[in-house]
Amino acid sequence: MVTAQPPRTAPAQLLTADDLLRMPADDLRSELIRGELCEMPPPGAEHSEIAGRVVSLLRSAVVETGLGRVFTDGGVLVDRDPDTVRAPDVSLFLANRLPLTERVTGYFSVLPNLVVEVQSRNDRQRVLHDKAIMWLNAGVELVWVILPERRSVEVYRTDRTVKTVTDDGLLDGMDVLPEFSCSLDAIFGPADQAASPTAR
Secondary structure (H helix, E strand, C coil), X not given: CCCCCCCCCCCXXXXXXXXXXXXXXXXXEEEEECCEEEEECCCCHHHHHHHHHHHHHHHHHHCCCCCEEEEECCCEEEECCCCEEECCCEEEEECXXXXXXXXXXXXXXXXXXXXXXXXXXXCCHHHHHHHHHHHHHHCCCEEEEEECCCCEEEEEECCCCEEEECCCCEEEECCCEEXXXXXXXXXXXXXXXXXXXXXX
């Protein structure tokens, strides 16, 4: 007797970076991971405020001096066949990677020098760690993972060592931005403000 086998389901068709770029905009952020669509809800208010502060600090350091450019949520083409497109919260490109006058209408095909990821309420720290390593493996020189609940920043370097900066330390740009440094108050706001959040 031959036992009937369940029908095989056809494998899902993998998407490309061009497919993702053509998708209509909606309320969800979308990334492409090895050809598969990954949708994420918009981040909360605290996440947005912290990312905005980081953008302002970095722009003061590189845009006004002509050293580079700073972007928010810009898609970066990390890998091909299958395609992976990730969108860091903040990315910094020095002029040696992305010329100051070059117009980019699609996704970035070069890797940022610095990537910043801000933890949202539902982000597990292990996932952020893996994402930081992914950026380093792709060719990013420096990754900051900002942890609002802990009021700290994890700094990932190309040698895969991780340095944690807390309230008593300074966050610096290391070899990417040797002259940049800031206190964590500049990123999180005053400590007493962080202790009594009003937005949930």
